[in-house]
Amino acid sequence: MLIFTFIYLTITSLTKPLVEISEIAHRVSKRDFDVPLFNRNTNDEIGNICRAFDRMIISIREYIDTIWEKARTEAELREKEIEMQALYTDAQLRALQNQINPHFLFNTLNSGAQLAMMEGADKTCYFIEQVSDFFRYNIQQQKQTATIDEELGLVDNFVYIMKVRFGSRLEFEKVVPTVPLKVEIPAMTLQPLVENCIKHGLKNTTGKVSLEIALKGKYITISISDNGSGIPDEIKESVFKAVSADTTRLPAEILNQTAEPVIDDTEKHTGTGLINVFLRLKLYFHRDDIFDITNGPEGKGTKFIIRIPNHV
Incomplete structure (x- = not known):
């Protein structure tokens, strides 16, 4: 056993x-x-x-x-790419608002420029050419990205048109490096911010808008500021919350409580203008520390700051 x-x-x-x-x-x-x-x-x-x-x-x-x-990760990237495309399409559509036939528009502008040249109206001819270049950029820009230099060219077109419209009421200062800026950013990023600053700066007797670009180490810092009344803290906080939540709308109570919207009058019910720019920057660089909103020079007005990696 x-x-x-x-x-x-x-x-x-x-x-x-x-x-x-x-x-x-x-x-x-x-x-x-x-x-x-x-x-x-x-x-x-x-x-x-x-x-x-x-x-x-x-x-x-x-x-x-x-x-x-x-x-x-791949699913998130695909989703972000789809969102980026949708946002870009939205920005492009807003830029093309009321444009029925781009070719007819260009032909008309070119005819006007030629007529002005024949009559010796050089300033009028140059103005029409700038308007044509501005709309051509918006209509023919099929890419989702553009270099900083290309965006600055669009800003120059837009500011010239605004100066013809508002005359001495608008002062614009641009300080940029002399080296080429070939780093790509989402297309139609700078012009909407400059437009926002011009709109709010012109609420004073004289609107002062400044665009500065600085190369700081591995980063490129773009600052766009005005001398307007500034953005209320609750509006600024709501903008950042909307970007963080990947939405292009401000809360209805925020839009209704402010008598001085931070966006274009045609967009004050949706809030897509400013948020769209920041949201596309976030999706493109996969970071939410690319942009900021602070007070303008001497604590007055508004200052938009974009800080992007310099890959060149």
């Missing part, structure tokens, strides 16, 4: 782990990786098999986690 008991215990100590390994292996074969580990510390062959099996299970779990994380 003693010998039989000894043999039984010996065989059981060998077969029991093998049965457990067989059961776990069967569950793994059915793609059930939520199985317990053996954690066997013996130095015999069974212990070695159990430890090897534990390492295999851990490796499979880590590999699955890596695949899921990669799939989640």
Whole structure:
């Protein structure tokens, strides 16, 4: 009986782990990786098999986690790309508002420029050419991105048109580096901010708008400011919350409580103008610290700050 008991215990100590390994292996074969580990510390062959099996299970779990994380990241990137395209399309549509036939528009403007040239009206000819270039950029800009230099060219067109319209009431200052600025940013980023500043600066007797670009280490800092009345703190906070929530609308109560909207009169019910610019910057650079809103020079007015990595 003693010998039989000894043999039984010996065989059981060998077969029991093998049965457990067989059961776990069967569950793994059915793609059930939520199985317990053996954690066997013996130095015999069974212990070695159990430890090897534990390492295999851990490796499979880590590999699955890596695949899921990669799939989640790719899905987020695809979603952001779709959102970026939608936002850009929205910005482009607003820029093309009331434009029925771009070719007819260009032909008309070119005819007007030629007529002005024939009559010796050089200033009128130059003005019409600037207007034509401004609309051509908006209509023919099919890319989602543009270089900073290209955006500055659009700003120059727009500011010239505004100066002809408002005369001495508008003062514009631009300080930019002499080196080429080939870093790409979302298209139609700077002009809407300059337009916003002009609109609010002109609420005073004289509107003063400044655009400055500085190269600071690995970053390019773009500042656009005005001498207007500034943006209330609650509006500024709501803009940042909307961008953080990936929405282009300000809360209705915020739009209704302010008598001095921060956006164009045609957009005061949606709030898409300013938020759209910041949201596209966030989606393009995959960061939410790219932009900021502070007080303008001497604590007056509004200052928009864009700080982007300099990849050139």
